[in-house]
Amino acid sequence: MRMMNWICVAVLAVVVGCGEKPTAEGPDAAEVAAASALYVAEAEPEGAVGVGEARESVETDQAVTLVGRIGGSSKPFVEGLAAFTIVDPKVPYCADDEGCPTPWDYCCTQPQVKENIATVKVVDADGGPVAFDARKLLNVKELSTVVVQGTANRDDQGNLTVAANKVFVRAE
Secondary structure, three states, X not given: OHXXXXXXXXXXXXXXXXXXXXXXXXXXHHHHHHHHHHHEOOOOOOOOEEHHHHHHHOOOOOEEEEEEEEOOOOOOEOOOOOEEEEEOOOOOOOOHHHOOOOHHHOOOOHHHHOOOEEEEEEEOOOOOEOOOOHHHHHOOOXXXXXXXXXXXXXXXXXXXXXXXXXXXXXXX
16 A cells, blocks of 8 residues: 555656646747747738727638737736637727726726627637637737737627737737
8 A cells, every 4th residue: 555655656756747747927938929929910811890880791611810809808808828809990089088997898888898799719720729828929008009810600699709810900
């Protein structure tokens, strides 16, 4: 029995010792840069449509190129994934003089957001989510304007999600 306990301890030590080293700060700069090179477009794709127009016409599994501003809620980014929401640029976000502490949540124009918002999930070649924070991977923040290329998905409520394989970030 004592021998079995030592074997279990040894196996546990090997398993723990061989796993990825967890870090509080996440991936290092080299890992982020390598991943960014895969997903960040160097030139703006042509033919981008606003989110509102896409929500009216795009079908599931259709290739799509959308333009939008990151926002739509007080926390538009998904922690730990390259995923976020965008709002059609035609929808005005709250101006500084309106006293809104988070203008990217569109609190001043909330009724317009419902028909002009989409979720963007950056995906790898296999269609799986990219496990890097979008802010670091794409060098973006709330209200950054992005052009995303990917494949559309619609749910039963008409919500639009884009599985993006390339993201272009417009200069501010």
